Amino acid sequence: MAKVTDRVRVVSAPDILNIIEALDIPEFITTPSKYRFDAVEAFCLTLARFRSAGDLSDLCRIYHRSQSAISEIVNFVTLYIDNKWKHLLDFDHTHLLHPENLAQYAAAIHQAGAPINSVWSFLDCTIRRMCRPSHYQRQAYNGHKKYHALKFQALMLPNGIIGHLDGPYEGRRNDNHLLRESGLLEKCAQYAIKPGTCDSTPVEKRYFQMYGDAAYGISPYLVSPFYGEKSREEQEWNNTMGAVRVEVEHGFGLVAKLWPFLNAGWKMQLYSSPVGSYYRTGVLLTNAFSCLHPNQTSLAFDCQPPTLHEYFHEPE
Structure with missing residues (x-):
């Protein structure tokens, strides 16, 4: 992962300008307090904030802007990116998650060693720690991690792009609650249909499928490892899929590695x-750099990601 992270650290000025344009x-x-920024300064300050877990005072000394100015522009750019491009993290069935692309993803995963040729993505949830909130503390508390948090549901594609992100949800919610509330299975039923x-066509051959852990169970749109007492063949199947999934876990960790904030x-x-x-903005920025x-x-x-301008497109 160091090589990938290092590439992003030394991203060129033309790359930055391309991302700003995309x-x-x-x-x-102009922020609510009348601080004025051009696009390059606003975006680069946002990147600098996301790249640092330190105090804003550190950025003030480097970039000669006040804490309030940096805070306001970072929040402005964050909300702007999230609101404008959040449709890309829903179920982009006309572009990134078009059935023809799902077929390519499934072929890439099968070629990498998956024992079946219908899995197109990997489903997981991530828990993001936060301060103890002043309200609804119980709902935000995650008993497994023992801290207050928000949860997100994500799909990782073999091209290194996070193709779906839903949330946030209260930290106490389990993964199946997120799956139900997101409506992801219903979207798969509508759009994850094999061409031809x-x-x-028998239902077990009609749909592409996601792969998640055993807690998710099995449906026409989702497969998971064999659970409980397993035969030798079932254990071998689990081991093979587990080996394929390892590389995907690097993709989920990339967001945290790129943006310490x-x-x-x-x-x-x-x-x-x-x-x-x-x-959500951190995920979109990660996808941009991965493009x-x-x-x-x-x-x-x-499996190659889309180009920057193929990925960032207006909703149809």
Whole structure:
């Protein structure tokens, strides 16, 4: 992972300008307190904040802007990116998650060693620590991790892109609650249909499938490891899928590695900062950099991500 992270650290100025253009950042921004920034300064300050878990005072000394100015522009850019591009993290069935692309993802995963050729993505949830909120503390408390948190549901594609992100949800919620509330299975039923199939095709052959852990169970759109007492063949199947999934876990960890600010739970104050938008924007920025520089997951599956301008498109 160091190689991937290092590439992003030395991303070139033209890359930054390309991302600003793809994100459609306004040329000039005036914050509520009348601080004025151009697009390059606003975006680069946001990147600097996301790259640091330190205090804003550190950025003030480096970039010669006040704490309030940096805080306001970072929140402005964060909310702007989240609101404008959040449709890309839903179920982008016309582009990134078009059935023809799902077929390519399934072929790449099968080629990498998966024992079946219908799995197109890997489903998981992530828990993001935050400060103890002033309200609804019990709902936010995650008993397993023993801290207050928000949860997100994500799908990792073999091209290194996070193709779906839903949340945030209260930290106490389990993974199956997130799956139900997200409506992801219903979207798969509508869009994850194998080309060339029809209503008369047996249901087990009609759909592409996600792969999740054993807690998710099995459906026409989702497969998971064999659970409980297993035969030798079932254990071998689990081991094979587990080996394939390892590379995907690197992809989920890339967001945390690139943006240390998102790991600073002591800075995530639910009712005074856009905590959920911070993480969603971090995922979108990670996807942007992965489009420019294919990450470890993409290289392991030999599956190329879309170009920057293919990924960032307006909703249809």
